[in-house]
Amino acid sequence: MRLLHIGRATSNDIVIADTTVSRQHAQLMIDDIGQVTLIDLSSSNGTFVNGRRISTPTQLDAMDIVKVGEHLLPWRQYVQPSRQTQVGNAPNPVVEQATAHSIAEPQVQSVSNYHSTSDSSNKKKLWITFGVIGAVAAVILVIAILIYSGGSSKPDFVGKWQDTEDSKAWIKFEEDGKYSEYSDSAEVFDDATWKAMGIDRLLIQRGKISVHKKYKFEGSKLLLTYIGKTTTYERVSGK
Numbered sequence: 001m002r003l004l005h006i007g008r009a010t011s012n013d014i015v016i017a018d019t020t021v022s023r024q025h026a027q028l029m030i031d032d033i034g035q036v037t038l039i040d041l042s043s044s045n046g047t048f049v050n051g052r053r054i055s056t057p058t059q060l061d062a063m064d065i066v067k068v069g070e071h072l073l074p075w076r077q078y079v080q081p082s083r084q085t086q087v088g089n090a091p092n093p094v095v096e097q098a099t100a101h102s103i104a105e106p107q108v109q110s111v112s113n114y115h116s117t118s119d120s121s122n123k124k125k126l127w128i129t130f131g132v133i134g135a136v137a138a139v140i141l142v143i144a145i146l147i148y149s150g151g152s153s154k155p156d157f158v159g160k161w162q163d164t165e166d167s168k169a170w171i172k173f174e175e176d177g178k179y180s181e182y183s184d185s186a187e188v189f190d191d192a193t194w195k196a197m198g199i200d201r202l203l204i205q206r207g208k209i210s211v212h213k214k215y216k217f218e219g220s221k222l223l224l225t226y227i228g229k230t231t232t233y234e235r236v237s238g239k
Contacts, residue, residue: 159238
């Protein structure tokens with residue numbers, strides 16, 4: 001696991017020279033499987049994910065927009081794993097200790113064995129390459145089939161949906177692709193759009209912000225999952 005400190009102080013891993021950024025503002029935590037969690041350190045001007053201020057550790061999705069104070073943070077470039085560089089090769093003691101007799105002695109059989117081994121290795125690498133290409137092609141084909149089949153029967157989203165656990169929260173899908181959302185702790189989104197992607201993905205866009213959510217229908221209920229949290233909705237109007 002890696003932990004990157006973010007702030008205005010030069011002792012941080014990510015230094016942001018911006019007066020809206022606290023000296024010790026936030027942290028990026030990257031676990032062993034590549035999941036990234038953003039942590040706000042009680043900063044003065046706040047840490048935001050997709051326009052919403054966070055107060056608890058928040059897992060980041062690949063499409064999330066992060067803002068630290070008034071600074072837009074390109075967080076993805078900081079969480080890429082660093083490459084290790086191998087320096088030099090250790091001397092081979094067997095080669096260094098070879099005698100003059102072994103050097104002068106003909107090695108016809110060894111050369112023959114070398115070529116045989118080399119040819120076999122090259123053939124093996126070639127078959128492995130073909131196998132990898134075939135596997136990738138098969139995966140692409142399956143994804144294309146899933147996307148096509150998902151698009152041929154458009155999910156029935158259109159209408160207004162009420163959060164089953166929050167009477168003040170609702171979302172609305174319109175036939176022309178418009179999307180709106182409201183809760184007692186967030187603003188109304190009346191300029192967003194929605195699109196079903198494949199068989200279980202929903203794309204919501206507002207300006208330059210794109211949010212991917214997983215969706216699932218259970219009877220008359222719609223389940224939306226985002227950053228590990230699932231919200232259940234019931235349709236209150238529409239189709």
